[in-house]
Amino acid sequence: MDTLQAPEESEIPGDVELRLQHEPLWRIRVRLMQKSFKANWKLFKRNKVGVVGLVIIIMFAILGIAQPILFATGVWDKRVYDVRTGNDNRERIAEMTVVANVDDVVDPNTQIDRRRLIAEGKNAEIGDVIQRELKHPWPPDRNHLLGTDPNGSDILSQLMFGARAAFGLGLLAATVTVFIATTVGSVAAYFGGWVDSFFMRFADLLLMLPILAVLIVASSFGRFKLWHLAIFLGLLGGFGGTAIVLKSQALSVKVKPFIDAARVAGGNNWRIVTSHLIPNVMPLSFLYVMFSVTGAISSEAVLSFLGLLNIDMSWGLMINKTQSAGYLLNPSTWWLIVPAGLAVTLLAGAFYLAGRGMDEIINPRLRNR
Amino acid sequence: MTDVQAPAKPLVKVEGLTKLFPIGSGRFRAPDAHLHAVDGINFEIASGESLGLVGESGCGKSTTGRMLVRLMDPTEGSILLQDGDEMLDIAAIGKRDMLRFRRRVQMIFQDPFESLNPRRTVYDTVAEPLTVQRVGTVRERELRVARLLDLVGLAPADTFMFRYPHELSGGQRQRVAIARALVLDPTFVVADEPTSMLDVSIRISIMDLMLSLAEEFGVSYLYITHDLAVARYMCDRIAVMYLGKIVEITSTEELLSNPLHPYTKALLSAVPVPDPAYKRPDVLIKGGIAKAINPPPVCRFVDRCPMATDFCRTHDHPPLEEKSSQHFVACHLVESSAG
Numbered sequence: 001m002d003t004l005q006a007p008e009e010s011e012i013p014g015d016v017e018l019r020l021q022h023e024p025l026w027r028i029r030v031r032l033m034q035k036s037f038k039a040n041w042k043l044f045k046r047n048k049v050g051v052v053g054l055v056i057i058i059m060f061a062i063l064g065i066a067q068p069i070l071f072a073t074g075v076w077d078k079r080v081y082d083v084r085t086g087n088d089n090r091e092r093i094a095e096m097t098v099v100a101n102v103d104d105v106v107d108p109n110t111q112i113d114r115r116r117l118i119a120e121g122k123n124a125e126i127g128d129v130i131q132r133e134l135k136h137p138w139p140p141d142r143n144h145l146l147g148t149d150p151n152g153s154d155i156l157s158q159l160m161f162g163a164r165a166a167f168g169l170g171l172l173a174a175t176v177t178v179f180i181a182t183t184v185g186s187v188a189a190y191f192g193g194w195v196d197s198f199f200m201r202f203a204d205l206l207l208m209l210p211i212l213a214v215l216i217v218a219s220s221f222g223r224f225k226l227w228h229l230a231i232f233l234g235l236l237g238g239f240g241g242t243a244i245v246l247k248s249q250a251l252s253v254k255v256k257p258f259i260d261a262a263r264v265a266g267g268n269n270w271r272i273v274t275s276h277l278i279p280n281v282m283p284l285s286f287l288y289v290m291f292s293v294t295g296a297i298s299s300e301a302v303l304s305f306l307g308l309l310n311i312d313m314s315w316g317l318m319i320n321k322t323q324s325a326g327y328l329l330n331p332s333t334w335w336l337i338v339p340a341g342l343a344v345t346l347l348a349g350a351f352y353l354a355g356r357g358m359d360e361i362i363n364p365r366l367r368n369r
Numbered sequence: 370m371t372d373v374q375a376p377a378k379p380l381v382k383v384e385g386l387t388k389l390f391p392i393g394s395g396r397f398r399a400p401d402a403h404l405h406a407v408d409g410i411n412f413e414i415a416s417g418e419s420l421g422l423v424g425e426s427g428c429g430k431s432t433t434g435r436m437l438v439r440l441m442d443p444t445e446g447s448i449l450l451q452d453g454d455e456m457l458d459i460a461a462i463g464k465r466d467m468l469r470f471r472r473r474v475q476m477i478f479q480d481p482f483e484s485l486n487p488r489r490t491v492y493d494t495v496a497e498p499l500t501v502q503r504v505g506t507v508r509e510r511e512l513r514v515a516r517l518l519d520l521v522g523l524a525p526a527d528t529f530m531f532r533y534p535h536e537l538s539g540g541q542r543q544r545v546a547i548a549r550a551l552v553l554d555p556t557f558v559v560a561d562e563p564t565s566m567l568d569v570s571i572r573i574s575i576m577d578l579m580l581s582l583a584e585e586f587g588v589s590y591l592y593i594t595h596d597l598a599v600a601r602y603m604c605d606r607i608a609v610m611y612l613g614k615i616v617e618i619t620s621t622e623e624l625l626s627n628p629l630h631p632y633t634k635a636l637l638s639a640v641p642v643p644d645p646a647y648k649r650p651d652v653l654i655k656g657g658i659a660k661a662i663n664p665p666p667v668c669r670f671v672d673r674c675p676m677a678t679d680f681c682r683t684h685d686h687p688p689l690e691e692k693s694s695q696h697f698v699a700c701h702l703v704e705s706s707a708g
Contacts, residue, residue, distance in 0.1 A: 025507060028531050032490065257484040261549065264438050265498035266471035279488045 043361045050357010056350035060163045060343070067160035076157065083161045083313040087152035088144065094134040098124045107332045109139050137333055147335035150325040155318070159339050162315040166297050166347055169230045173296035174289045176234025177242050182285045184239060185246030186277045189254050190269065199243065206240035215303055223310030229303065233296050242288050246281055253280040283362040290355030297348045315340040379413035379449075380589050381437070381557055382456065386410050386446035388432050392662060405661040406432040408613035409446065411689065414557070416451070419583065419590040421604030421621070423597060423636070425658050429613040430593045434559040436460075437591060438476045439467070450474065450557065468502060475550040479562040481542035485534040491518070491545050492530040498553045517548040520585070521578060540571035547579065551586055559591045564599060576602055597640055601625060609633050612661045612669040615689060619696040629698045631674050668701065676702055 044050050070076040080088050096112045105111045112132060117124050124130055136152040138144060146155035184203075188196040218224065218232065253259070254277060262272050303309050304316030307324075311317065318340035319328075327333045388407040391400030407429040414420045422430045435441040437448055439459055449456035450473060462470055475498070478484035485494050495514045499505060505513065515526035521544040523529040534542055543563060550558050560579065564572040580603065583590060592603050600607050601621055608618040609632065617630040628634045635654040642649075654673040661669070666685045671677045681701055689699045693706045 025511070032531060257478045257480060258486040260435075260440050261476070261478060261484050261546075262486075262497065262501075263440060264471065264474075264476045265549070265553075266468050266501045267497070268501075271501060275489075276486055280486070 040361050044357050047357045047360050049353050050360070053350040053353025053355075053357060056346055057354060060347050060350070061167065063160045064163035064167055067157060067164070076154075081154045081157040083153060083158045086154060086157065088136075088138070088148060088154070089152065092134045092138060092141075093131050095129050096132050098126055098128045098130060100126050109134065109332065137327070137336055139333075140335055146339050149318070149321060149336060150327065151321075155335055155339055158313050158318050159315070159343055161313045162318060162340065162343065163347070165226060165311060165314040166300065166344075169226050169300050170293035170296045170347075170351070172227060172230035173233040173237070174292035176231060177237035177292040178285045178289050180235065180238025181242035181246045181288065182278060182281055184243045185248075186250045186273050186281055188243070189247045189250035190273050190277055196247075199239070200247070203240050203243050206236055207244075209236070211236065211299070212302065215299070216306070216308060219303070219308040224303070224308060226300070226309065226311045226314070229300060229309060230296065233299055234292075237292050237295065242292065245288065246285060249284045250277055250281050253277055256280075287355055287358050287362055290351050290358060293351040294348045294355075297344060297351070301344045315344045378416065378451070380416040380418075380451045381414040381591075382449040383410060383412050383433075383437075384447045384449070386433065386436060386448060386460075387444045388429070388436060388441065389444045402663045405613045405664055407436070407443075408661065408664075410610075410613075410615045412608055412615060412618060414589050414591060416556070417583075417587055417589055418606065419592055419604045421600030421607040422591060422593045422610060423595065423600050423607055424610035425595060427658055427660070428610045429661075430595075430610050431561055433610075434476070434561045434591060434593050437557075437559050438474055439470070440476075471498070472502060472553045473555050474557045474559070475553065475555040477543075477546055477550045477558060477560040477563045480566045481539055481546055482534075482566070484546050485542055487534055490531045490533055491523075491537070494534075494545060495548045495552055498549065502553065504553070513552060514548070517552050518545075520551075520582065521545070521548045522574075523548070539567050540575060543567060543575055544578065547575075547582065551582060551588070554586060555588055557589050557591070559593070561593045562595070565594070565596070572599075573602075579603065597625075597636060609636065612658065612664070614669050614686060614699060615697075616670065616699045617697065618689065623696055627693075627696070629692055629696065629703045630700050631676050631702075632670050678702065 044054075071078060071081070078086070080086050094109060096110055098114050098117065099105060099111050100114055102113045102115070105113055112130075114124060114126055117130075136148050137150050138148040138152075140147045144154050144156065146159065148154055149158070184199050188199040215224075215229075215232070224232075259272060259276055262276050267276075300309070300314060301316035301319070304311065304314045305320045305323075307317075307320050309317070319337055322328055322333075322336040322340075327336050386407055387405075387409050389403040390406055392402045392404055394400035410433065412420065422433060424430045432441065436443045437459070439462065443460045446460060448459040450459050450470070451457075452473070457466065457470065459470060459474070489497075492511070492514055495517060496510045499510045499513060504510070511530075514530065518524065518526040518529055523541060523544050529537075529541075529545075534545070537545065546563070563579070564575050567575060576599065579590070582588070590603070592600065594600050594603075597607075604621055606618065606620050607624045608615050609624070609630065610616065611632050617624065617628070617633045624633065625637065628637050632654065638650050654675060656673050659672065667683070668674070668677070668681045668686050671681050674681065678701075684701060687699045687701045689697045690705065692698045692703050
């Protein structure tokens, strides 16, 4: 038989052919993927930490999706609930106790000082309870579940918008990070030598950058948009720390005999990197998607808190506005800062927790300990 | 220069094959020394014949195997592979001929747990040589893989084709690896200790499988092993390596019944005998294997040799010479009995 010829049909015993299912390959592969997904899901479910993370992520995803639905169905009026221009100018009356001085006012929503009333031409004795129109920020009530900000916009609506911004930014940044890091890490590990040195020294350089300072300088060249920041963080992570981690993983895969086997089979460098090296680095890459999201969300919060981002609304910006209006550390207006702060912490933490849950699937040694 | 004649027209002819590993070299630094992993070895393998390469760990047998499939580039020497009427020099092969060469020469690896990509199914693994060589259509590849799986004893093929390596036992994985090596119908297969990682109970079935497939596909093996019993079972001829040199090469029966090199004698005396009354002769050699880093120009075995004389300590490593009919030995002290 000529070894350089394709195997001929005639040499194949008929019974083998009969036994082979006439199902196309892609359908078998889809089924295999479903099977492995189910198995992995079972492992993930066993780890409570990962499940908690996933539940929090889903909650925030629902929040983010809910906002446009509330607008579209007319439950929320754009004029009242829009994150920037929304303003509830309805009158809200609250009962207030009259106290002697401004310094005695502990809670401005239930207390008012007498001097102010006198300046407005009204008269009341200390200890009286009067009806008075409430100024924004309003505390939570039926119409505004998380209250309003000093401009009269709804906090819950802003929080929902912020969730969408956080997801968009986090996932885009993480995707860019991991795409670049997987490619760079695998290529550096596989080819070694100068390629390796170049990418790894570049990664060291990026690791040493004071990222916040660089971002502040970069934002001064023109207002940063959210996706600018996402790409920027993605590039920074992708060529930086994540690339180093994924390269070390790729190095451990590179020396496995199945790489040699692929070369003996005739696979060229491209094929070995794409179909042997990268698929074996991928699980760790997915893990780093999770960790990158955490980093991106925190960075965004910092940057928009500093007012360097040009976006309609985000959690960091909510805190920024609270601070610039002078309500930052005022416990009586807790709803201005607690929801946003909690959301940043929770979502960033949730991605980290979900990552830890995935870690157990990828690292069998971590299981049952 | 020695001339090792295989019984028939050689399929593979190795001449002066050498691999030196530089030690202590940097990007801008010349190496301090060289490790002579394989140092100018010659042998031939006839078509359909299996040659066993035996030696302790570190003697260069795996390096030899890896050079034969060009996973490593030789420092010197030529590897000639029969290609029609011509001999193709594997050592100097270019990119263009590489794919064609890959169809002729394949390899079976030692560790079946590491030599299969854990993220690819049995089908993907076995079909990979066909895919990269662009042989046949998807359907043809599927049938070819199914036939191979049947032949290596993974039947019915369709129950094994879309399993992942972690779902298979060690023996089954090695069967998959054998199927992958044979799917392109090669003429020469380098088997690097294919049974040493397997349970003793399944070794024999894998060896029997390899023997029957050798007949069916007409392939020659270079069978690398440290186990003389395995080499005896699998090979027509055996070459014994020590520190990068072949010290003795002859047919299996001759080597076992009439070993001439002191190292071979020592190896044979160390083979366990399943008889409790058996009194093991004193082990002839002492010490452990050294590293061949810039070896001095004397016999490589001289430090451990029980027979070494002053002649051995002052003269270069002996060449491989035919001491009796088709029996080649590299030793100063073995008398020649054949013309």
